[in-house]
Amino acid sequence: MNLSNIVDSFYHLSWQNAVMLVIGFVLIALAIIKEYEPTLLLPIGFGCVLANLGMDSGVGFMKVLYDAGISTELFPLLIFIGVGAMIDFRPLLAMPKMVILGAAGQFGIYGTLILGCLLAKLFPQLGWGLAEAASIGTIGAIDGPTAIYVASQIAPHMLGPIAVAAYSYMSLIPIIQPPIMKALTTKKDRQIHMEYAPREVSDRAVIVFPMLVTIAISIISPDAAPLIAALMLGNLMKESGVVDRLDKAAQNEIINVSTLFLGLAVGGTMTGESFLNWGVLFIMALGLLAFVLDTVAGVLFGQLMKIITGRKINPLIGACGISAFPMAGRIAAQIALEDDPDNFILMHAMGANTSGQLGSVVAGGVLLALVKTFIF
Numbered sequence: 001m002n003l004s005n006i007v008d009s010f011y012h013l014s015w016q017n018a019v020m021l022v023i024g025f026v027l028i029a030l031a032i033i034k035e036y037e038p039t040l041l042l043p044i045g046f047g048c049v050l051a052n053l054g055m056d057s058g059v060g061f062m063k064v065l066y067d068a069g070i071s072t073e074l075f076p077l078l079i080f081i082g083v084g085a086m087i088d089f090r091p092l093l094a095m096p097k098m099v100i101l102g103a104a105g106q107f108g109i110y111g112t113l114i115l116g117c118l119l120a121k122l123f124p125q126l127g128w129g130l131a132e133a134a135s136i137g138t139i140g141a142i143d144g145p146t147a148i149y150v151a152s153q154i155a156p157h158m159l160g161p162i163a164v165a166a167y168s169y170m171s172l173i174p175i176i177q178p179p180i181m182k183a184l185t186t187k188k189d190r191q192i193h194m195e196y197a198p199r200e201v202s203d204r205a206v207i208v209f210p211m212l213v214t215i216a217i218s219i220i221s222p223d224a225a226p227l228i229a230a231l232m233l234g235n236l237m238k239e240s241g242v243v244d245r246l247d248k249a250a251q252n253e254i255i256n257v258s259t260l261f262l263g264l265a266v267g268g269t270m271t272g273e274s275f276l277n278w279g280v281l282f283i284m285a286l287g288l289l290a291f292v293l294d295t296v297a298g299v300l301f302g303q304l305m306k307i308i309t310g311r312k313i314n315p316l317i318g319a320c321g322i323s324a325f326p327m328a329g330r331i332a333a334q335i336a337l338e339d340d341p342d343n344f345i346l347m348h349a350m351g352a353n354t355s356g357q358l359g360s361v362v363a364g365g366v367l368l369a370l371v372k373t374f375i376f
Helices: 005-009 015-034 036-053 060-070 074-087 089-096 096-104 109-120 130-142 144-154 156-171 174-184 203-220 224-241 245-267 279-306 315-319 328-341 346-374
Strands: none
Touching: 015 036, 036 060, 036 130, 036 156, 036 245, 060 074, 060 245, 074 144, 074 224, 074 245, 089 096, 089 203, 089 346, 096 279, 096 315, 096 346, 109 130, 109 245, 109 279, 109 346, 130 144, 130 156, 130 279, 130 346, 144 346, 156 174, 156 245, 156 279, 156 328, 174 279, 174 315, 174 328, 203 224, 203 346, 224 245, 224 346, 279 315, 315 346, 328 346
């Protein structure tokens, strides 16, 4: 490339492209300096930079990645296989009542869906409908692959901001959740000790579980079948103990390569023209609201369970009913230890957290079914 071509490239760089270049560099800085979800924010940021230098998803290798992995929903499914291989469902199987908290942790999804529909009526210039509101609601799952999977099917034009919001808020769990948890609980609540004498979970149970869940959810919510099947395939490979190489590949090479390609493809959609508008600000704000509502509803349900059980449930574990595994469970356990160094609720928190992972998949399937029923 000669000097005149370089000058011409800068001449055609719009102010929107310049702003998005800064945003791309900020995402890269957050990944490197703050270590906020670096495995995804770094490739998203780099893809954003490339897109605004003229290498967007309409040309070149990022178009190939988008067509191969986003349009086909392949990358989120491959990532879910890796996630499934990392999850241990024994705490949930030992304490099945944690399913209630996993359901409560999805409240923000549906609350944001309703609010998004109201905003679409109040601000018709946004150009939103049920599909856009549902896609924004999935941010509340705090589960990047689920949000991307749903948005890519019903609102692909919103994929960039939805992916950035989902993964950004996931990385900010240690900042966003603790103040809410402390505001909705007393010190006495946080000091509640929970007995951990669960029923014994056999090896046969953990092998049968992923197959039964796949069948049940595929019947109840067919649109969630691909996601739940990928998650449970990964878990079955782990628990079977007979495909060690596949299990390790799912936890490492497959999920890592898929995350890299997904990040670049999503970043490639973040051009200045499509990203810098009021709609994106609404998306980010609604996504944060969905996260807050999830946490509030979860803790309040935890409080209800505390009352019903006669203070045998620490309400902190209610905040773990979101999909961000295992970060949400660890944060709840950490807060409990701050008020009582001898209060160990980690296993209970992980039971609620794995339930939240299942709940987010079901919620995503429900949203897809809802939109396809009334629109497509």
